[in-house]
Amino acid sequence: MAKFQVKMPTELIKEVEKLEKDTEKICGEMVKAGAQVAYKNVLNNLPAPLKNSNFKNCICVSKVYKTPSDGAINAKVMVVDGYYTNHLGKKTPAPLVANLFEYGRHNHHYPQQKFFRKSFKKKQITDAFYTAFVKATGGMFK
Secondary structure, rough: OOOOOOOOHHHHHHHHHHHHHHHHHHHHHHHHHHHHHHHHHHOOOOOHHHHOHHHHHHHHHHHOOOOOOOOOOOOOOEEOEEEEEOOOOEEEEEHHHHHHHHHHHOOOEEOOOOHHHOOOHHHHHHHHHHHHEEEEEEEEOO
16 A cells, blocks of 8 residues: 655644634635725715715724624625715615615616625725735735
């Protein structure tokens, strides 16, 4: 019977063990970095009527959390419960305003002004993941 032996440096073994132990923390930092990129894109893509208003205060990033069903690590960029006050002083729920601008309304002639979904750019988020991964692992994987 053939045998195969590999001798690895103890430093490499210790680094891999550390990586295994800190996997959730590293993944959390990666997800948080990606969510921050998407959050900044959402703020930059706001339609003109919302840019100079208090609507920016209604958009936030959730804490990093682990889903109980499948154990995935997530963070959300979301429109929180709050009120948007227009230039006339009328208050409207912020999620309703976001929905109106994102999808429009055909019966009141409000055109779509997509700002939320187009803010999630895969390349930018992937680059943020990679940068956070290299930072979290101490430059182990460059």
